[in-house]
Amino acid sequence: VGRHIVFLESIDSTNDHAKKIASKALDGTLVLADEQTKGKGRMDRAWSSQKGEGVWMSLVLKPNIAPHRASVITLIAGASVARALERFGADAKIKWPNDILLEGKKLCGILTEMSAQMERIDYIVLGIGINVSTMEFPDELRDIATSLKREGHLLERRDIIIAVLEEFERMYSAYVKTGDASEAIGICREKSSLIGRDIYVISWSGKVPAKALDISGEGDLVVEYEDGSVERVISGEVSVRNR
Numbered sequence: 001v002g003r004h005i006v007f008l009e010s011i012d013s014t015n016d017h018a019k020k021i022a023s024k025a026l027d028g029t030l031v032l033a034d035e036q037t038k039g040k041g042r043m044d045r046a047w048s049s050q051k052g053e054g055v056w057m058s059l060v061l062k063p064n065i066a067p068h069r070a071s072v073i074t075l076i077a078g079a080s081v082a083r084a085l086e087r088f089g090a091d092a093k094i095k096w097p098n099d100i101l102l103e104g105k106k107l108c109g110i111l112t113e114m115s116a117q118m119e120r121i122d123y124i125v126l127g128i129g130i131n132v133s134t135m136e137f138p139d140e141l142r143d144i145a146t147s148l149k150r151e152g153h154l155l156e157r158r159d160i161i162i163a164v165l166e167e168f169e170r171m172y173s174a175y176v177k178t179g180d181a182s183e184a185i186g187i188c189r190e191k192s193s194l195i196g197r198d199i200y201v202i203s204w205s206g207k208v209p210a211k212a213l214d215i216s217g218e219g220d221l222v223v224e225y226e227d228g229s230v231e232r233v234i235s236g237e238v239s240v241r242n243r
């Protein structure tokens with residue numbers, strides 16, 4: 001991955017740009033921007049992406065795997081970011097399935113988008129946003145977001161990108177070649193911000209209180225509901241209770 005790079009000074013969203021070029025792009029193409037004017041988060045939220053203040057990047061991936069196996073790639077990305085930051089001494093936690101936290105605040109978000117036919121993936125766009133040097137966040141993010149610099153880690157964007165891509169390349173190629181995601185899932189478990197905590201599982205039907213028990217070998221979040229039933233949550237959103 002990252003052998004072909006599209007660098008843009010300013011773009012609406014690297015994910016949207018990656019989707020536009022995806023059909024012609026080679027597997028592993030990296031779209032990188034200095035600034036996003038319309039950075040996207042999950043659930044139609046905006047992702048604040050000031051010029052030069054973070055790593056705003058998207059990878060175009062064309063793995064030859066079944067579409068239902070693609071969600072693990074988000075976990076591999078999260079594990080790669082957490083491992084990469086560990087190299088620089090930052091103890092990041094992974095909030096399953098796709099947030100990276102530092103000191104309990106959101107440092108990095110991952111937005112995976114896929115285009116697939118019945119049993120074939122056309123492409124996956126894996127977007128990663130890491131707040132690097134932001135010191136002032138908009139009011140609504142002030143208490144929930146952070147950056148590496150705010151937590152005392154002075155790092156170059158270049159070094160972060162290289163480290164993340166190295167980690168990702170190893171775990172991703174193992175997964176697409178052999179179906180083995182055990183390294184990434186092990187990291188998600190080891191660095192989980194949820195395991196052992198009281199959470200809410202959020203779905204279309206509302207917020208259900210539960211306890212996070214584990215992350216399964218398939219990458220699902222194993223939860224126990226208040227009636228004692230244990231279930232695997234395959235994807236979706238959870239939040240921590242009574243923080």
Ligand code: BTN
Nearest residue numbers: 013015039040041042109127129
């Ligand atoms: C989230 O936490 O909701 C996901 C945030 C993802 C942000 C990244 S920044 C690079 C890429 N381009 C986008 O528009 N979004 C992702």
